[in-house]
Amino acid sequence: MTSRVWFITGASSGFGLYMAEKALENGEKVIATLRKPEVLSDLVNDDLEKKTQNKQLLVLKVDVTIKEEVKAAFVTAKQTFGRIDVVFNNAGYGIISEVEGISDANARNLFEVNFWGSFNVTKEALQYFRQNDPIGGLLINMSSMFGVDAPPGAGFYAATCVICSILFDFLFIPIHFALANLVMIFCPGWFKTNMTLVNAVVEDVHPEYAGKSNLGSMQLGVGLIRGDSPLLKDARKLINKFWDLSKLENPPYRIAFGDDAKAAFSARWTAIKSDLETSEEWSKDLAFD
Numbered sequence: 001m002t003s004r005v006w007f008i009t010g011a012s013s014g015f016g017l018y019m020a021e022k023a024l025e026n027g028e029k030v031i032a033t034l035r036k037p038e039v040l041s042d043l044v045n046d047d048l049e050k051k052t053q054n055k056q057l058l059v060l061k062v063d064v065t066i067k068e069e070v071k072a073a074f075v076t077a078k079q080t081f082g083r084i085d086v087v088f089n090n091a092g093y094g095i096i097s098e099v100e101g102i103s104d105a106n107a108r109n110l111f112e113v114n115f116w117g118s119f120n121v122t123k124e125a126l127q128y129f130r131q132n133d134p135i136g137g138l139l140i141n142m143s144s145m146f147g148v149d150a151p152p153g154a155g156f157y158a159a160t161c162v163i164c165s166i167l168f169d170f171l172f173i174p175i176h177f178a179l180a181n182l183v184m185i186f187c188p189g190w191f192k193t194n195m196t197l198v199n200a201v202v203e204d205v206h207p208e209y210a211g212k213s214n215l216g217s218m219q220l221g222v223g224l225i226r227g228d229s230p231l232l233k234d235a236r237k238l239i240n241k242f243w244d245l246s247k248l249e250n251p252p253y254r255i256a257f258g259d260d261a262k263a264a265f266s267a268r269w270t271a272i273k274s275d276l277e278t279s280e281e282w283s284k285d286l287a288f289d
Helices: 014-025 037-043 046-053 067-081 104-129 155-179 213-226 235-246 259-282
Strands: 005-008 029-034 057-061 086-089 138-142 182-188 254-257
Touching (some): 005 067, 014 235, 067 104, 086 104, 104 138, 104 155, 138 155, 182 235
Parallel strands (some): 005 086
């Protein structure tokens, strides 16, 4: 496989940063995009500075919720490297809150970043995959096990994951066959990144749920943010899995990573199967006479 060009969003920390480092270590070219200007100097350390000078790394300030910035970044990436082979759609964050407890502002901003931001990047990615010779590319969308099954304290975050996954389901078949594109949805469980340690927003507990046992997930979330939960796994080991998957000729579409993520998939499948069985009797005799 020849050297590929990666376009990575949310590259300031966590999976985005680790994926950028992994690609660079393997001689590939990377467009690393991130939102906060003050993080740029931290990302471009001495080693990455050399890669920048060698035209292996391009660091761009991008807010994925601003279409113009996303478009401009893709234009610059194409002008710099001539093509874009892999888009790692990773920018996003989480909120720990009951559905009733989240503020309107936080809920709407979460969708702006996690859904509309992802959509903005996806639209541009497909446009530039069409310009490749040969046509096509690999689109990786970072989701979560919460996009399959989620605790009460992650309702709105889970909703953004679910709607992104559904959108990709409708997108997958036409672009796969028409454009020779490959699509993957990554659904990791709990891993130690800034997603849990720094970037998550924690809302105050809704008064009606204060002290109630069904909010154990809220206390769990706080432990995860502190970084002292035994549930947190090694993010860099996961990146190695991501890397291996990205090189497959026919990769799987939706992948669970970790026993907790597999358990979430299993729980959802069990629930849907039960719903289907319950629906059997209620779906009879509904046609016109």
